[in-house]
Amino acid sequence: xxxxxxxxxxxxxxxxxxxxxxxxxxxxxxxxxxxxxxxxxxxxxxxxxxxxxxxxxxxxxxxxxxxxxxxxxxxxxxxxxxxxxxxxxxxxxxxxxxxxxxxxxxxxx
Numbered sequence: 001x002x003x004x005x006x007x008x009x010x011x012x013x014x015x016x017x018x019x020x021x022x023x024x025x026x027x028x029x030x031x032x033x034x035x036x037x038x039x040x041x042x043x044x045x046x047x048x049x050x051x052x053x054x055x056x057x058x059x060x061x062x063x064x065x066x067x068x069x070x071x072x073x074x075x076x077x078x079x080x081x082x083x084x085x086x087x088x089x090x091x092x093x094x095x096x097x098x099x100x101x102x103x104x105x106x107x108x109x
Contacts, residue, residue: 027062
C-alpha cells in the first residue's frame with residue numbers, strides 16, 4: 001500500500017482534517033498576532049480593530065501547523081494499518097506451516 005496523495009483514503013482524510021482545522025478555536029499564533037495588533041493600535045492612539053494583519057498572519061500559521069500535524073498523524077495511522085495488514089498476511093501464511101510441524105511431531109509419537 002503506497003502512502004501518497006493519490007491514495008483515496010489518505011486524500012479524503014486530509015480534506016476532512018483541513019475542514020475541521022478551519023473551524024477550530026484561535027491558536028497561539030493568532031492570539032499573539034491579535035495582541036500585537038492591539039498594542040500597535042493603542043500605540044497609535046486607535047481603538048480596538050477587527051482582524052488585524054498580525055492576527056490574520058498568526059491564524060494562517062496556526063492552520064499550517066495544524067494541517068502539518070494532522071497530515072503527519074494520518075500518515076502514521078496509514079502505516080499502522082499497513083503493518084497490521086502485513087501481520088495478518090504473515091499469520092495466514094504461517095498457520096499451514098505450524099499445522100505441518102504439529103503433524104510431524106504427532107507422527108513421531
